[in-house]
Amino acid sequence: MAEVQRVTVLGAGSWGTAFAKVLGDAGRDVTMWARRPEVAAEIRERHLNSSYLPGIELPERITATADPAEALDGAQAVVLAVPSQTLRTNLSEWSGLLPPDAILVSLAKGVELGTLKRMSEVIAEIARVDDGQIVVVSGPNLAKEIALGQPAAAVLACTDHDNAKAIQQASFNQYFRPYTNTDVVGCELGGACKNVIALSCGMAAGLGLGTNTTATLITRGLAEMARLGAKLGADPLTFAGLAGVGDLVATCSSPLSRNRTFGERLGRGETLEQALAATGGQVAEGVKSCTSIRELAMGLGVDMPITDAMHRVCHEGVDPRRAGAELLGRSQKHEWS
Ligand SMILES: NC(=O)C1=CN([C@@H]2O[C@H](COP(=O)(O)OP(=O)(O)OC[C@H]3O[C@@H](n4cnc5c(N)ncnc54)[C@H](O)[C@@H]3O)[C@@H](O)[C@H]2O)C=CC1
Ligand SMILES: O=C(CO)COP(=O)(O)O
Known part of the structure; x- marks a missing residue:
C-alpha cells in the first residue's frame, strides 16, 4: 500500500x-x-475560511488556489x-486534469436527480x-x-480495501478516527437518506413536537433506508453503524445540521424559497435527494413513507402538519413488514 502524502481537496x-x-x-x-x-487567497495567506468556518485556524501546511490544474498537480x-x-x-471540468492513479475520495451525501446514481457511480462514469x-x-x-477538533469517527468505504486503508492512514489524527468498510452501497445510501x-426531524421540531416524535422519525427513517439498502445489495449491518444510526443521530438532533435547520424553518411555516434563502448558499442535500431517493425507491417497489412525505412538502406544496397526519394515518402494519 503506497503512502498518500500529497492530497488535493476540490x-x-x-x-x-x-x-x-x-x-x-x-x-x-x-x-x-x-x-x-x-x-483561496484567504486560506493561502491567512489560514482562514471565514465564509464557511469562521474563527477556525487552518494548519499552515494547507495551501489553496482557484486554478484546478495547479491544485491537482502531483496529487x-x-x-x-x-x-451532489x-x-x-x-468533475467533467476536472476529469482531464486528474492524475491517473490518484485515489478519488467522495465527501458528498446525495443521489443524483434524473440518473438516480450514487456519487461513486457518477465519479466512476465521469x-x-x-x-x-x-x-x-x-x-x-x-x-x-470536526473543525473544532471534537472527537468523531467516520467510515471510509471502498471495494478495494488497500485504498480505503491508504486514506485511513492519511486522515487519522488525535480527534478523527476513520474505520474502513467495503460496503460502498450501504454507506452512500445511509449518508444520502439521513x-x-x-x-x-427539523420539521417536527418546527411544529413544536418533542423527543418521542424525533425518536420515531429517526427509527422509522432507519427502517426505510435499510429497506432500500436491502434491495440494492447493501450489508444490513452498515445501517447499524456510523453511516446509518451514527449519522442519523448526529444530523437529526443537531442544530448545526443544515438539513435539520431547513426542515425546522418549513415546520415553522416558512416557504421553500424563504428556507433556501436562509441557507446562505450552503447545501441542504435532502431537499433535492428526497426526490431522487423517492424515485429510486418507487422504481424498486420499496416503501419509503417519510421520504415521500418530505418530497411532497418540499416540492408539491403539502403542509407539514398534513404530511404528518397522513404518515400517522397509513394502514396499520407489523414493525418489520
Ligand atoms: N458540512 C458538513 O457538515 C458535511 C457535509 N457533507 C457533504 O459534503 C458535501 C459538500 O458539503 P459542504 O462542503 O458542507 O457544502 P457547502 O455548501 O458548504 O460547500 C460547497 C462547495 O462546493 C463549491 N461548488 C463548486 N461548484 C459549485 C456549484 N456549481 N454549486 C454550488 N457549489 C459549488 C462551493 O463553492 C463550495 O466551496 C455535501 O454533499 C454534504 O452533504 C458530508 C459530511 C458533513
Ligand atoms: O452530513 C452531515 C453530518 O454528518 C452534515 O449534515 P448537514 O448537511 O445537514 O449539515
Missing part, C-alpha cells in the same frame, strides 16, 4: 475545509481548490467536496475509473465540530 465549503484540516492535522500536504479566488489522492447535484458538472479507486467518506461528521430524515 471544494472549499464547510466539509471540504474541515476535511482538509483533518488531513493537515494528520500530517499531509494539502492543496485546496476554491471556486472564488478570494476564498496522490483527490477529495471531491462539492454538492453539481458533482457531475464539476472520471472513467474502476470503483476500487473511489473511497466514500460517511458518518456523523458535522463540519464545524439528510431527508433530518429534514423531517
